[in-house]
Amino acid sequence: MTQADDHHSVPEDAKRPDIMADIYAEDGSIRSDFLAMVGAAIGDRDVLFLRQNVARLHESELGDLLESILPEQRHAMVRLLGSDFDMTALTEVDEAIRLDIVEQMPNDQIAAGIGEMDSDDAVYILEDMDREDREDILAQMPFTERVRLLRALDYPESSAGRRMQTEFVAVPPFWTVGQTIDYMREEEELPESFSQIFVVDPTFKLVGALDLDRLLRSKRQVKIETIMHETNHPIAAEMDQEEAAQLFEQYDLLSAAVVDDNGRLVGVLTIDDVVDVMQEEAEEDLLRLGGVGDEELSDSIAVTSRSRVPWLAVNLITAFMAASVIGLFDATIEQIVALAILMPIVAGMGGNAGSQTMTVSVRALATKNLDIHNASRIIRREAGVGLLNGALFGCAIGVIAGLWFNDVNLGGIIATAMLINMFAAALAGIIIPLLLDKFGADPAVSSAVFVTAVTDIVGFFSFLGLATWWFGISG
Amino acid sequence: MTQADDHHSVPEDAKRPDIMADIYAEDGSIRSDFLAMVGAAIGDRDVLFLRQNVARLHESELGDLLESILPEQRHAMVRLLGSDFDMTALTEVDEAIRLDIVEQMPNDQIAAGIGEMDSDDAVYILEDMDREDREDILAQMPFTERVRLLRALDYPESSAGRRMQTEFVAVPPFWTVGQTIDYMREEEELPESFSQIFVVDPTFKLVGALDLDRLLRSKRQVKIETIMHETNHPIAAEMDQEEAAQLFEQYDLLSAAVVDDNGRLVGVLTIDDVVDVMQEEAEEDLLRLGGVGDEELSDSIAVTSRSRVPWLAVNLITAFMAASVIGLFDATIEQIVALAILMPIVAGMGGNAGSQTMTVSVRALATKNLDIHNASRIIRREAGVGLLNGALFGCAIGVIAGLWFNDVNLGGIIATAMLINMFAAALAGIIIPLLLDKFGADPAVSSAVFVTAVTDIVGFFSFLGLATWWFGISG
Numbered sequence: 001m002t003q004a005d006d007h008h009s010v011p012e013d014a015k016r017p018d019i020m021a022d023i024y025a026e027d028g029s030i031r032s033d034f035l036a037m038v039g040a041a042i043g044d045r046d047v048l049f050l051r052q053n054v055a056r057l058h059e060s061e062l063g064d065l066l067e068s069i070l071p072e073q074r075h076a077m078v079r080l081l082g083s084d085f086d087m088t089a090l091t092e093v094d095e096a097i098r099l100d101i102v103e104q105m106p107n108d109q110i111a112a113g114i115g116e117m118d119s120d121d122a123v124y125i126l127e128d129m130d131r132e133d134r135e136d137i138l139a140q141m142p143f144t145e146r147v148r149l150l151r152a153l154d155y156p157e158s159s160a161g162r163r164m165q166t167e168f169v170a171v172p173p174f175w176t177v178g179q180t181i182d183y184m185r186e187e188e189e190l191p192e193s194f195s196q197i198f199v200v201d202p203t204f205k206l207v208g209a210l211d212l213d214r215l216l217r218s219k220r221q222v223k224i225e226t227i228m229h230e231t232n233h234p235i236a237a238e239m240d241q242e243e244a245a246q247l248f249e250q251y252d253l254l255s256a257a258v259v260d261d262n263g264r265l266v267g268v269l270t271i272d273d274v275v276d277v278m279q280e281e282a283e284e285d286l287l288r289l290g291g292v293g294d295e296e297l298s299d300s301i302a303v304t305s306r307s308r309v310p311w312l313a314v315n316l317i318t319a320f321m322a323a324s325v326i327g328l329f330d331a332t333i334e335q336i337v338a339l340a341i342l343m344p345i346v347a348g349m350g351g352n353a354g355s356q357t358m359t360v361s362v363r364a365l366a367t368k369n370l371d372i373h374n375a376s377r378i379i380r381r382e383a384g385v386g387l388l389n390g391a392l393f394g395c396a397i398g399v400i401a402g403l404w405f406n407d408v409n410l411g412g413i414i415a416t417a418m419l420i421n422m423f424a425a426a427l428a429g430i431i432i433p434l435l436l437d438k439f440g441a442d443p444a445v446s447s448a449v450f451v452t453a454v455t456d457i458v459g460f461f462s463f464l465g466l467a468t469w470w471f472g473i474s475g
Numbered sequence: 476m477t478q479a480d481d482h483h484s485v486p487e488d489a490k491r492p493d494i495m496a497d498i499y500a501e502d503g504s505i506r507s508d509f510l511a512m513v514g515a516a517i518g519d520r521d522v523l524f525l526r527q528n529v530a531r532l533h534e535s536e537l538g539d540l541l542e543s544i545l546p547e548q549r550h551a552m553v554r555l556l557g558s559d560f561d562m563t564a565l566t567e568v569d570e571a572i573r574l575d576i577v578e579q580m581p582n583d584q585i586a587a588g589i590g591e592m593d594s595d596d597a598v599y600i601l602e603d604m605d606r607e608d609r610e611d612i613l614a615q616m617p618f619t620e621r622v623r624l625l626r627a628l629d630y631p632e633s634s635a636g637r638r639m640q641t642e643f644v645a646v647p648p649f650w651t652v653g654q655t656i657d658y659m660r661e662e663e664e665l666p667e668s669f670s671q672i673f674v675v676d677p678t679f680k681l682v683g684a685l686d687l688d689r690l691l692r693s694k695r696q697v698k699i700e701t702i703m704h705e706t707n708h709p710i711a712a713e714m715d716q717e718e719a720a721q722l723f724e725q726y727d728l729l730s731a732a733v734v735d736d737n738g739r740l741v742g743v744l745t746i747d748d749v750v751d752v753m754q755e756e757a758e759e760d761l762l763r764l765g766g767v768g769d770e771e772l773s774d775s776i777a778v779t780s781r782s783r784v785p786w787l788a789v790n791l792i793t794a795f796m797a798a799s800v801i802g803l804f805d806a807t808i809e810q811i812v813a814l815a816i817l818m819p820i821v822a823g824m825g826g827n828a829g830s831q832t833m834t835v836s837v838r839a840l841a842t843k844n845l846d847i848h849n850a851s852r853i854i855r856r857e858a859g860v861g862l863l864n865g866a867l868f869g870c871a872i873g874v875i876a877g878l879w880f881n882d883v884n885l886g887g888i889i890a891t892a893m894l895i896n897m898f899a900a901a902l903a904g905i906i907i908p909l910l911l912d913k914f915g916a917d918p919a920v921s922s923a924v925f926v927t928a929v930t931d932i933v934g935f936f937s938f939l940g941l942a943t944w945w946f947g948i949s950g
Contacts, residue, residue, distance in 0.1 A: 029846030060725045068848045181656075184691045194688050195670045195729065212687035213669050216659045249754070250535045252747040254670065254729060271746050272727040278750070279724070282757035283838060286764065290834025291827060297835075297844055301859035305867075308831050308860065312868055315827050319820040320875065326819070330812045337805045340815035344801070344931070345794040347819065352766060352790050356783050359765025360772070363758060369772055371504030373543040384776035385783065392780075393787060400795065456819070 023061055030068045039069065042076050050077065055084040063092025066101070067298075075104045087113035091124050096298035099128060107133060111140035118192060119145075119166040120273055123152045127162065151266065160244045161237030163277065164258040164267030167191035170198045171224060173207050178220030196255045198265055199228045206234055206257050206265045234259045237266055241277045246368075248274045285366055288444035289359065291315075314449050322347070322456035329464035332473045338405045339467055342414055345401075347459035349393060350421035354451040357382050357429025362443050365433055379430050386426025387419070394418035413470055417463035421455060428454040498536055505543045514544065517551045525552065530559040538567025541576070542773075550579045562588035566599050571773035574603060582608060586615035593667060594620075594641040595748055598627045602637065626741065635719045636712030638752065639733040639742030642666035645673045646699060648682050653695030671730045673740055674703045681709055681732050681740045709734045712741055719744060720752045721843075760841055763919035764834065766790075789924045797822070797931035804939035807948045813880045814942055817889055820876075822934035824868060825896035829926040832857050832904025837918045840908055854905050861901025862894070869893035888945055892938035896930060903929040 025031045041049040054077065057065065066074055066089060078085050078101055087110070090098045102110065102125065114122045114137065126134050126149065134153075138146050148166040155161025168191060171180050180197070184190060197215070199208040208228035218227050234257045235244050247253065248271060258267040284294070291311035295304055326333070326343070333340050361378075364370035370378060394415040402411025432450045433443035467473075500506045516524040529552065532540065541549055541564060553560050553576055562585070565573045577585065577600065589597045589612065601609050601624065609628075613621050623641040630636025643666060646655050655672070659665060672690070674683040683703035693702050709732045710719050722728065723746060733742040759769070766786035770779055801808070801818070808815050836853075839845035845853060869890040877886025907925045908918035942948075 027846065028843040029848055032847075035848070058726060060727075067844070068846075181691055184688075185694055190688075190692065193686060195686075211668060211670075212691060213659075213665075216656055216687060216691065217665065219660055249750060251533060252535075254746065271729065271750070275724060275746070275750060275753070278753065279757070279842075282754070282761070283842070286757070286761050286838055287834055289761065290764070290830055292831050292834050295835065297839055297849070297853060299856075301856055301863060304856065305860045305863045308828070308864060309867070311831070312824065312827060312864060315824060316820075316868060316871065319823050322823075323816050323820055326816045330816065333815050334809065334812050337809050337815075340808050340812075340818075341798050341801045341805065343815075344819060344822065344935075345791075345798055348794045348797075348927075348931070349787065349790060352787060353783070355765055356767050356786070359762055359767055360770065363761055364772055367754075367758070368503040369542070371502065371543075372507075373504055373510070374772070378772060381774075381776055381779065385780045388776060388780045389783060389787060392784070393791060396791065452823075456823070460819075 023057070023065070030064055035065075035068060038065065038077070039073060042069075042073050042080065045080060047080050050080055051084050055081055055086070057086075057089075059086055059088040060092045062086060062089035066093050067097060071100060074101055078105060083109070083112060085113065087125065088117055088121050091121050094296045094298040095128060096296055098125070102129060107136045108140060111137045114149075115141055115145060119148055119152060119267075120163055120270075122149055123162055127153060127157065155237050158241050159237065160235045160239045160241055160258050160269055161267070163241050163244075163273045164237070164269045165191065165273075166267045168198060168265070168268040169194055170200045170204070170265060172201070173199050173223070173225035173228065175224050176220060177215060177218045177222045177224065177227070180215065180224060181220070194255070194268075195270075196268070198231075198257055198268070199224055200265050204264045206231060206259050206263055209257060231257050234263075235269055236261075242281055244269060245274045245277045245281070249278070281366075285362070285444045288442065289362060289448060291448060311449065315452070318449060318453035318456065321453065322460055325457050325460045326464065328461075329468055332464055332468045332471070335473055336410075336467065336471065338401075338407070338410060339464060342401055342410075343460055343463050345397060346414060346417050346421055346463045347456045349397070349418065350425040350455035350459045351452050353386065353389060353422045354425030354429045354455045355448065357386070357426050358433060358447050358451050361430045361433040362447055365437050365443055370434075375434060379427070379434075382426040382430045383423065386423040390419040390422030390426075393422065409470060410467075413466045414463060417459065417466055420462040421459040424458040425451070425455045498532070498540070505539055510540075510543060513540065513552070514548060517544075517548050517555065520555060522555050525555055526559050530556060530561065532561075532564075534561055534563040535567045537561060537564035541568050542572060546575060549576055553580060558584070558587060560588065562600065563592055563596050566596050569771045569773040570603060571771055573600065577604060577608075582611045583615060586612045589624075590616055590620060594623055594627060594742075595638055595745075597624055598637055602628060602632070630712050633716050634712065635710045635714045635716055635733050635744055636742070638716050638719075638748045639712070639744045640666065640748075641742045643673060643740070643743040644669055645675045645679070645740060647676070648674050648698070648700035648703065650699050651695060652690060652693045652697045652699065652702070655690065655699060656695070669730070669743075670745075671743070673706075673732055673743070674699055675740050679739045681706060681734050681738055684732060706732050709738075710744055711736075716752045717756055720749045720756065723749045724753070756841075760837070760919045763917065764837060764923060766923060786924065790927070793924060793928035793931070796928065797935055800932050800935045801939065803936075804943055807939055807943045807946070810948055811885075811942065811946065813876075813882070813885060814939060817876055817885075818935055818938050820872060821889060821892050821896055821938045822931045824872070824893065825900040825930035825934045826927050828861065828864060828897045829900030829904045829930045830923065832861070832901050833908060833922050833926045836905045836908040837922055840912050840918055845909075850909060854902070854909075857901045857905045858898065861898040865894040865897030865901075868897065884945060885942075888941045889938060892934065892941055895937040896934040899933040900926070900930045 023030055023034045038054060054062065054065065069077070090101060114125065126137070138149060152161055152164065152166060169184065171183065195212055197210050197212070198206060199210060201207055209231045210224060210228045214227055233247050233251055233253065235247065237258050237260055248256065253271065255268050255270045257265055258269050260266050291308070293307040295307045361370060397418050398411040398415030401414045402408050428451045433447045436443040436446055498505055498509045513529060529537065529540065544552070565576060589600065601612070613624060627636055627639065627641060644659065646658065670687055672685050672687070673681060674685060676682055684706045685699060685703045689702055708722050708726055708728065710722065712733050712735050723731065728746065730743050730745045732740055733744050735741050762770070766783070768782040770782045836845060872893050873886040873890030876889045877883050903926045908922045911918040911921055
């Protein structure tokens with residue numbers, strides 16, 4: 001193959017002499033014709049087709065495929081592929097789908113599949129399994145691998161120790177560049193890929209790290225200790241994965257050493273795992289703000305329903321509190337029905353303004369951009385925005401309501417109530433998340449309920465209260 | 476320094492013989508005593524202190540510091556530090572702060588600072604500047620760097636070409652491993668750090684790529700073309716940065732070649748830039764769902780207020796639509812004031828249920844987990860959840876309302892209305908985002924308004940309509 005040929009051929013085709021180079025349609029979903037062919041092959045038990053066209057997929061493509069076919073097809077496909085099924089794909093699918101597939105697989109197939117995976121992926125699959133199955137699978141694995149996996153599984157859930165890879169390259173500081181390169185050329189048992197090597201003392205305590213580009217630029221006789229850098233950000237195995245992810249983001253790390261309590265190197269955390277953690281955290285924040293717990297698209301109706309009940313239940317309480325505020329003014333509403341018609345506008349607009357402020361506050365707290373140094377400035381800003389938009393929309397709503405019911409007084413009352421409620425909404429939207437955060441609660445989970453309660457109650461009370469006072473109605 | 480000494484000393488201290496090793500307090504904000512010292516040093520024009528304690532900070536730490544001090548202090552500090560000010564820190568601060576600092580800096584200082592940066596960071600700072608200033612700065616730079624930066628700036632905003640680094644290592648396919656390593660040992664002008672080298676033909680067309688670990692494991696006489704891999708995911712310079720980020724995430728890439736229309740290598744996109752893009756996108760999604768545009772914490776009251784007006788304005792319209800639905804039943808409310816008291820509960824609970832479904836749908840669309848293959852299953856699931864939770868909360872609310880107003884009929888009516896509205900909320904929460912996505916609108920921006928409109932209108936109409944019909948009231 002000449003160099004020119006190599007370029008002009010489409011690389012995908014060159015590498016994959018198969019039915020289709022790209023299994024994705026324009027919109028990012030898997031092409032329907034590919035799904036149809038896979039479905040037919042599963043139906044016909046066409047192992048050859050599956051080996052040629054499914055087994056060669058990238059793990060994330062195989063994961064997408066598993067998510068796009070029916071549960072029965074999934075099980076049949078995994079059975080038909082046998083040892084050609086790349087279990088790493090299970091790290092790319094929903095938890096419910098993963099557990100469903102794993103439950104159907106015989107433990108010896110799982111043990112064989114896991115033996116071929118990086119330890120971090122293996123742990124990801126093992127950690128969600130039944131204790132019994134897990135022990136059975138581990139018992140079928142070679143001693144050293146079993147010990148490594150057990151050590152990682154020993155660390156708390158969502159810790160750096162669970163996400164780390166236990167395969168890494170470590171050399172002593174007195175080696176030369178030449179010795180190190182020769183070692184890597186000879187050694188068979190190197191990790192599949194790495195961008196950094198670590199420097200350890202005889203007791204395996206971490207001394208430093210060395211990026212491969214630095215190694216490659218140095219002459220053979222140079223000693224490792226003279227070109228290594230001290231690891232300013234070694235990650236304790238017990239550290240929460242989210243905290244570790246923030247270190248990666250702040251210091252633009254590609255990989256980082258994970259050390260135990262004694263400073264001994266136990267693994268390496270790599271950016272690809274961290275990216276997954278960051279995506280998960282961002283997703284969790286968004287779902288929590290929307291009043292949804294840890295749910296997945298593959299969850300059943302019953303599971304989904306149950307996960308959404310808590311927020312609705314809390315909301316039920318605050319809704320009745322708001323209703324009882326309206327109840328205080330039943331005599332007023334009886335006399336002026338227009339108030340009942342207009343009051344949801346005051347509460348609703350306030351709710352929206354409050355949720356705007358709250359979204360910004362919760363996000364800024366999560367990214368640590370909101371702290372004691374700028375909190376008072378942001379509170380002042382939000383109060384200002386609340387007054388400004390309150391005045392603006394108060395006037396607009398006042399004019400429309402005044403014209404609608406042909407009543408200047410009503411227009412003035414709703415305008416004033418709007419201003420009050422949007423100011424309250426702004427303050428609630430920033431102060432409630434700040435307080436929740438200060439007292440150790442997750443502002444993403446609980447802010448929305450409290451902010452809505454404030455804007456409903458202040459909205460109804462200010463509007464109906466002002467009207468009762470202005471029109472001189474007594475209950 | 477012996478190896479044992481090296482380990483037992485705290486690495487941070489060893490590297491930074493300065494006032495404090497860690498400038499952050501427990502909560503992630505910058506320590507107040509550090510801020511006080513920096514403030515005093517700025518006041519006393521203590522250049523020595525700033526050079527020793529500020530200039531040595533990591534770019535992201537310096538960025539956090541800039542965000543935590545007053546605007547006047549920022550300008551004074553940048554002036555005092557002069558050429559010791561690491562301009563890369565400007566890529567870590569809010570846009571408003573960046574522009575404010577850059578405007579105060581003389582163009583020749585900017586040109587000198589940018590000359591020392593990676594091209595991707597330089598472009599990040601240049602792209603937001605005035606055309607005039609930018610041209611003046613570029614004119615002061617050496618020819619090759621100017622050409623590189625101009626080429627990157629030529630690509631569309633938010634494209635891979637804007638985010639790429641134009642410094643990379645490229646070698647011909649017929650070189651040996653030994654030649655390549657020798658080249659890297661001799662060459663002075665290598666990128667600051669890299670984890671991959673690229674293989675190009677004489678016209679600079681991309682032929683393949685090679686990870687450094689693969690290079691290090693191979694013997695000196697091995698030819699590059701035999702160990703390189705074809706680049707299955709070369710990124711077109713015009714590709715949107717978000718699309719590029721998805722490729723990185725899907726295929727766990729650490730860096731990827733960026734090519735022009737002719738397949739020529741023009742730059743490299745690295746995971747650290749992609750992480751920033753992913754964080755930005757996640758943040759945008761969250762803010763949009765909360766009805767907030769592209770706003771930053773450093774924006775002024777006027778700018779913030781203006782950015783939040785559009786959503787509030789749309790909401791104003793839907794709020795009046797909902798109010799006019801209530802208006803249809805003014806005769807009913809006049810007779811039974813309890814309806815006015817209870818109706819916000821029906822609308823509010825529906826709104827919350829709708830926003831739960833909507834949050835899940837919008838997120839799943841953004842991560843491409845919701846597509847034509849599973850849409851109908853998810854719609855059925857959401858409808859089921861809506862009916863189940865509707866029945867549950869309908870009963871609860873019916874009982875409470877019935878007891879409160881001592882009226883069984885009222886309890887039955889609100890229970891039925893609740894069931895109807897939560898079913899409608901579930902359908903609206905999934906179908907509206909799907910339709911918006913299908914017609915090319917961003918579901919994150921616009922779903923909330925429509926979903927709330929549906930739950931308000933259906934809530935008021937079903938509750939008041941059922942009551943009017945049941946109690947036989949005519950308007």
